[in-house]
Amino acid sequence: METYFESIKNKESSLPEQAADQISKLIIQNHLTGENKLPSEFELAELLNVGRGTIREAVKLLVARNVLEIRRGKGTYLAPNPGEVPDPLGFAYYPDQMRLAMDLVEIRSQLEPWVARMAAEHATAENIKILRECCSKVEQDILNKRDHSQNDVQFHVAIAECTQNLVVPKLIPIITYSITLFVSLTESRLRTETIVGHRELLEAISDGDGLRAEKSMIQHIEYNKALLQEITRREGEK
């Protein structure tokens, strides 16, 4: 079965590109995990009936795409989150970063309150423990005047993990891309609100109170949105 993603790829693909596809299929069909070593270059060349140079290039392609990783002195293995790449939608190349931030916060407003409610309803004790740690890390960053954006994203990912949905935690780093951009633009006002807002979220989720978690998230994102609108307006006036 050809998937949508396969069909949008360039049809006139090069030999290494074709070999990379075949290696991917091999991995999927054989349910390879990070524990299993990939067959050697020699074996792959035999198996796919192509030259070793082609295999070498194909492996490079798959490493570039984070499907494979080369462990020095050990061999080639499946990467930890195969196929996941940093900035998967190429946001860094968007010309209008402010508009991107606004469009992302619109999506966050729609998705994250639901995520918070699901989190409160499905979190395990282990999830809550991790969430609490993430919350502390953000507070420590803020109190020590360090950039808290990475730990802020991780806090929202930790909430997403409470839902037990496989995909939600993967979407959070995409839709919270604007946090990094945002943190550098905003002042201490938001930092205080972040501490209070995150604590409210943490407590609602650990109490298993879905409605309160949802409301806290709405408030948290609305605050961010209002501030972002203010910045956009100010930038426009310059």
Place this chain on the structure above:
Amino acid sequence: METYFESIKNKESSLPEQAADQISKLIIQNHLTGENKLPSEFELAELLNVGRGTIREAVKLLVARNVLEIRRGKGTYLAPNPGEVPDPLGFAYYPDQMRLAMDLVEIRSQLEPWVARMAAEHATAENIKILRECCSKVEQDILNKRDHSQNDVQFHVAIAECTQNLVVPKLIPIITYSITLFVSLTESRLRTETIVGHRELLEAISDGDGLRAEKSMIQHIEYNKALLQEITRREGEK
């Protein structure tokens, strides 16, 4: 400013990896578009103070990641949607594809009714024209007993484009990944429902009726969800 995405990359990156990063930054800082040719290998080597071999490997990395494209006989250019990759979350490598489909349909239930409402409220005449064409293509596929999954995804992307939000159309191919898997599992029942459901969506959006568009989408996805649950149950009984 270091972004979240940069910070999760491997810290001990190779020389070509570092050069690839620098070329990316060059592209972003100079607002390069698909119209502009990248400086030559020789110029880049001079500029970044590394060997031409390193530049060659760096360019290969960026081509593998769909940031750059090589136009034969013309040179190296920025790719059409730079940094966007097929299957950006590596779904193909997920061991439990049925669970993935269920988790995706849960996200669709939450996001797409809102997308449909926003689409009805913000669609331009040109958007509606494209949406109508996409709707026809799916119907033609179904009537001619062809696989309609790719055009089905495109129909949902066309709805997302009506919202005028930059990111929503990029999220649709991710969360509708399960359509392909799904179409092959379901029978003519769903095909009829798809035609009717899509037409209702199209009419509500072209009438600018946000509430009706939202309701139609809820129904459309609920139907898909119910059928998916039935399949999961049947698979479980085997």
